[in-house]
Amino acid sequence: MxxxxxxxxxxxxxxxxxxxxxxxxxxxxxxxxxxxPDNTVEAVDYVTAAEEARGDAAFDVLAPSSLPNGWKATTVRYESGDRGQWHLGVLTDQDEYIGLEQTGIGTQRAIQRFAPKTEATGKATVGGQSWQVRQSSRGENTLVREDGDTTIIVTGTADLATIKDYAETLRAG
CATH class of the missing domain: 1.20.5 (Single alpha-helices involved in coiled-coils or other helix-helix interfaces)
Incomplete structure (x- = not known):
């Protein structure tokens, strides 16, 4: 057995x-x-959207005239009105995200909405303009400035130098 x-x-x-x-x-x-699969994020036509928003907005809508090779615009949104908003999201050639936000909701509310959990770390001059530099513990970098009643925020996962370079390309028309 x-x-x-x-x-x-x-x-x-x-x-x-x-x-x-x-x-x-x-x-x-x-x-x-x-x-x-290849990166399945579709590019959007931000140039046409910016032109249309510029015809309606109560503020100077900012956008780059072109994006560097390998970069693509992935989101664009415009809301009209006194507290209108312009949003342009892009992916860099390194798949890092950068978002441009322009809004009339006030600087503190804009920071809370678009760059939460960031802390002011200094100032920087970019494109001849003074910007507040903010960073988060998660590695996000943010530039903030006021232009009249409009708050401009450039934020994302890209390094601060890339975000500064991008902010320098922004034009009102």
């Missing part, structure tokens, strides 16, 4: 080993032949 038990235990171990090898083989084949 001892032989039957050992044979059954041996058969079970061999079966587990065979099944394990098959599972690992299938996993390897699946990994080898997996399809990795």
């Amino acid at each position: 001892a032989d039957n038990r050992n044979a059954s235990l041996g058969d079970m171990l061999r079966s587990i080993l065979v099944i394990g090898v098959l599972v690992l083989g299938l996993a390897a084949v699946g990994y080898w032949f997996q399809v990795k």
